[in-house]
Amino acid sequence: MPLRILVGVKWVPNTQAVRIDPKTGTLIRQGVPSIVNPNDLAAVELALRLRDQHGGEVIAVSMAPPPAVKGLEMLLGMGVDYAYLFSDRVFAGADTLATSYVLAHGVKYVERERGKVDLLVFGQETIDSSTAHVPAQTASWLGWPYIYYARRVEVADGRVRVERVVEGYVEEYELPMPAVISVAARSFKPREVTLRGKLRAKTEKPIKIVSNKELGLDPRCVGLKGSPTIVAKVTYLPEVPRRKEVYRPRDARDGARWLLRKLLTDPETRDVILSALWGGSGAREG
């Protein structure tokens, strides 16, 4: 049975590229490029594998400003069939609840255009805020069952089987479809973008940009207005006081002995080391 699989993706600033100005101690955000959230690529890969196995189509969905088209083109290059970008000024400033509201209605929109959806997959969390909220919230709006941390996924007889590892257990769940699945980070190594895929993205342009006029959502339910949480203020994380003692040794042994002397005269670390070496309380009679 062919599957229609949607993948929710986020267009995020590449936080790895953010640097701190050494003079002012402030963030340098300028020139920080945006990318498709890296964990979402594992979700895309899972969707593509299921499609390759069962037939059907993979559709990327995202709520983002227009430049995110670039990211969606990259996904098309990987082999995604279509993409929908829900983009409107009124969506700006959304927290996770307002974001999932748009995404859930976006899923319904795609269903009206293309037919029933079997699976909605997400990446584990985003690099810019890492809340992992949106998959569960979207499932809640849609009324679909959901599961997090999937590392193996199989579909058979209209049901989906998910294996996950959480806190020391391997668990296997079976969910009826449609369902929402959030994929464990690094579980599916994303395939490369192909030239053919890139070409198709450029020529066929299978990306549809949908504004709120078409989606028809109450402006009070989206963006900043539709967000119960607001950012009241932002400050820098206070520095943890540290001793900052630095030693350039003559040789490795000298360095090792310096470090041990420090650790063994420091009441914070002395006992834990001596008790590991000698057993007991660490204060052996001597």
Place this chain on the structure above:
Amino acid sequence: MPGRVECDKLCPEWPCESPEEFKGVWVVAEIVDGELAEASLQMLTPARRIAEKLGEPVTGVILGPPGSARHADELIKRGADEVLVAEHEELSEYYPEVYGEVIARLAAERRPSVILLAATARGREMAPYIANTLRAGITADCTDFEVDEKTRDVLMIRPPFAAIMLAYIRTPFRRPQIGTARPNVFPVPPRDESRTGRVERVVIEPPKPRARLVSRRRLGRRETPIEKADVIVAGGRGLGGPEGFKMLEELASLLGGVVAASRKAVDAGWIEPERQVGLTGKTVKPRLYIAVGISGSAQHMVGVREARRIAAINIDPEAPIVEQADYTVVWDYRELVPALIEELRKLKEEGPRYLEELLKGEVVEIKPGGEA
């Protein structure tokens, strides 16, 4: 503050309720393998602080199969004023929708102003579902909480961006205010034997789960999870390859500790993701954290803020870790770690005699009652 909520300005999908009608701070306690999760007990620390500022009680919430009420006492002794217990055969297995739905129903009925959950795997999965079901705001991975005494809003403080900035999140019009915090961000409150409190059993009919648990088995031999270790030896990209971790393993085992890693080492496939420390990994609180070949990015260091001491071994004297560690040795780890292992072996075998030799000429801090 009456008149604060203007109903016609709110999303019609949300119930329009006045925040003043909501009272109490809830802590949802997670039970794993018949035991209260330590991470849930840790949430009693911020819960008490918030509750005292608001002048409202702390309520522990327990879901589980019959018999789960036996955990209520522990919650009370560690800071809860009362405990709600929902026992049902159908709650023997955890399903996010079922647990989420039951908690949301209880909250809709009893109207707490705050709900806190530990951001364990289950907590992260279930909390946003609860929030959405209630159309309430949620803030993940809080590192601190403040109470605005004028509005009685709880400010949920979290590192949102690149682990450098702290955002203060406010939920002005909706209740309950839901927040999660990662394990080890807050301490477990001390047990106070004199504390007493009311335990209330609630009658609930959980919704039938649509998902089905097919199998569940414990993973084989488990090392100490990094979030529980007293000593952690962590490796980063500077190790240059997976072999480096063998050396760190040896050092860690001499120190009674475990091995962990930075994101870069995990991304390179040198070590399993469960060992990752930092923003996208775990938060740890060892007495001693030894960072080997780790440059010290903000995203990594946010995971070791609670470490009592940080030692670094790095060949680069300009690496950011140098400014964030207590003790740094600037040297190639390939030579320094073996030298450390050798010194520790001698210390292990020769005992206090070697300790004396090592510390010759050092001023030793003597703890009261301890001998040095």
